[in-house]
Amino acid sequence: MPVVDTWHKTVKLPDGSARREKSASYGRGKRWAARYRDSNGQQKSPKFRTKPEAERHLKKVEGELARGLYVDPSAGQVTLKEFAEDVVKNASVEESSRHDLERRFRKHVYPFLGGSQLRAIRPSMIQEWIKGRSAELGDQTVRTVFDNLSMVFQAAVDDELIARNPCRAGSVKPPSVTRRKVIPWSVELVSGIRSALPARYQALVVPGAGCGLRQGEVLGLAVDDLSASKHTLHVRRQVKLMAGKPVFAPPKGGKEREVPLPGHVLSALAAHMERFPPVAVTLPWKHFGGKPVTVSLIFTSRERKALNATYVNAYLWKPALVAAGVLPAPPAGERIQAAHDKGFHQLRHHYASVMLDSGVSVRALADFLGHHDPGFTLRTYAHMMPKNEERAREAIDRAWSAVDGLRSPCAPDVRPSDSQGS
Numbered sequence: 519m520p521v522v523d524t525w526h527k528t529v530k531l532p533d534g535s536a537r538r539e540k541s542a543s544y545g546r547g548k549r550w551a552a553r554y555r556d557s558n559g560q561q562k563s564p565k566f567r568t569k570p571e572a573e574r575h576l577k578k579v580e581g582e583l584a585r586g587l588y589v590d591p592s593a594g595q596v597t598l599k600e601f602a603e604d605v606v607k608n609a610s611v612e613e614s615s616r617h618d619l620e621r622r623f624r625k626h627v628y629p630f631l632g633g634s635q636l637r638a639i640r641p642s643m644i645q646e647w648i649k650g651r652s653a654e655l656g657d658q659t660v661r662t663v664f665d666n667l668s669m670v671f672q673a674a675v676d677d678e679l680i681a682r683n684p685c686r687a688g689s690v691k692p693p694s695v696t697r698r699k700v701i702p703w704s705v706e707l708v709s710g711i712r713s714a715l716p717a718r719y720q721a722l723v724v725p726g727a728g729c730g731l732r733q734g735e736v737l738g739l740a741v742d743d744l745s746a747s748k749h750t751l752h753v754r755r756q757v758k759l760m761a762g763k764p765v766f767a768p769p770k771g772g773k774e775r776e777v778p779l780p781g782h783v784l785s786a787l788a789a790h791m792e793r794f795p796p797v798a799v800t801l802p803w804k805h806f807g808g809k810p811v812t813v814s815l816i817f818t819s820r821e822r823k824a825l826n827a828t829y830v831n832a833y834l835w836k837p838a839l840v841a842a843g844v845l846p847a848p849p850a851g852e853r854i855q856a857a858h859d860k861g862f863h864q865l866r867h868h869y870a871s872v873m874l875d876s877g878v879s880v881r882a883l884a885d886f887l888g889h890h891d892p893g894f895t896l897r898t899y900a901h902m903m904p905k906n907e908e909r910a911r912e913a914i915d916r917a918w919s920a921v922d923g924l925r926s927p928c929a930p931d932v933r934p935s936d937s938q939g940s
Contacts, residue, residue: 521572522551524565552576556583582681596679598639599623599632602670612767613805614758619666626651626663636671636680641687648692657693664692699901702871703864707842714841719834721790722817725751726865728783730873730887733862734758735769737825740813741796744779744787751779753888755813757801757824764824766801766811769888777886787816797822827862835862870895871902 527541548565550572556562566572606619623632630647631639644667651660668685675683684690712723725731725739734756743752753775758767769775797818802808819825836854839845848854866887873883883899884892 520553521569521576522553522563523549523569524551525549552579554579554583595635595637597632598634598636598670599628601636601674601679602627602632602667605670605673612772613760614767617761622663622666626655626659627667631667636674639671639684641684641690644684644687644690648690652693658695660693661695697897698859700867700870700898702867702902705868707844708865708868710842711838711844714838715834718794718820719817719830721786722830722834723865724783724786724790726862727868728780728786729777730866730869731777732756732770732866732888733827733830734767736862737815737817737827737830738766738813739816741791741816742814744784746779746784749779749781749784750776751783752776755811757826759826759828760805763806764801764826765803765805765808766813767804771888771890773888773890775885775888791816794818799824831861867899870899874899874903 524547525541525544526538528536529539530536548567550566550569551563552566552572552575553561553563554576564575566575602623606616606623609616609619611619627647630650631643634643648660648664651663655663664685668683671680671683671685674680685692708723708727712720715722722736725736726733729751731739731751731753735753737757738755739751740754743754745752753769755766756769757764759765796814796816798812799815799818799822800810800812801824803811815824817825819829836845836857839857839860840847840854844860845854845857870883870887873886874880878886880896880899880903881892884890884895887895889895
């Protein structure tokens with residue numbers, strides 16, 4: 519791996535001796551070239567103004583090659599936008615998640631960093647971007663987009679386009695997000711919201727609060743998913759919007775599940791179906807253009823079409839929250855305020871609180887909710903579980919209450935020393 523003077527060349531003379539002469543490049547451009555072969559065996563010859571600069575670069579490259587950390591400087595010339603679009607397109611995520619990624623990058627990343635080459639983006643630029651976004655967005659949103667951006671840079675590191683992920687530098691400080699404790703709604707509040715919904719949609723609350731279903735799973739609930747004989751509800755699908763169009767899709771995580779079907783829920787759904795008969799609805803499976811699937815949906819619009827979360831939230835759920843006093847009424851002509859912590863998901867939290875208060879195990883609750891990791895269930899709902907001290911007292915009281923009832927009040931108080939031989 520030599521350092522070469524490109525302004526001169528060695529010429530062999532007829533007598534076998536050699537002489538240095540000016541090359542065709544003499545006086546033009548940088549003089550010193552650091553020549554080496556990269557990890558793929560390709561010849562590289564970056565040029566420098568001085569010989570010490572070339573020697574330092576060559577020493578750095580030799581060390582990187584020896585440690586397996588070498589990255590071709592020309593590889594990171596692709597722009598962040600070009601590379602991120604490719605990463606998002608090939609990401610192993612559900613289509614709805616892919617659309618979310620595309621939207622976040624389009625709104626919050628590309629206008630600020632998208633035109634920069636990967637290799638040119640420094641930690642200081644990432645920190646400046648964080649500061650600018652934090653002035654306009656909430657900490658949770660900034661943190662989510664930051665994590666997505668870091669994922670893209672890590673993919674570039676894995677592809678050996680850049681040496682380091684600038685998002686992981688010690689000087690980069692993304693907003694820290696404190697996980698809020700879930701505060702479950704009471705039965706009275708859930709009942710009040712249900713009553714505030716239009717009659718056709720009141721029963722939407724029941725599978726969420728009574729079986730722990732997600733909103734999309736409730737909207738995709740079909741008659742055949744209910745088993746009165748087995749007292750179970752089979753969660754097979756959800757209704758999702760893909761590029762603004764409804765489709766049927768597997769439940770979150772791609773896994774079907776069965777949950778207990780309480781008599782109260784079955785009765786409420788039966789009453790709903792008697793008043794608003796189910797409708798056979800056909801939608802594509804997983805994506806627009808997918809295989810058509812037809813099911814008899816329990817919940818449909820007045821137009822006999824599948825409901826979607828966007829419509830339900832804007833025109834049914836939020837107005838019901840206002841009517842129930844959960845959200846303030848907006849000024850005339852304005853929209854109801856955002857209610858991220860008061861969404862349909864609160865019904866799942868209510869369900870979880872009732873289950874835990876009744877002694878259902880975290881493992882079983884995780885299965886009912888469709889959580890792959892019971893640890894996530896525990897972290898989310900641990901504060902709702904009855905205190906161990908209280909449960910211990912109640913357990914002993916229950917176990918010994920029958921025995922205490924059989925015991926004679928006149929029975930002698932036997933001490934250990936009385937029953938032992940002297």
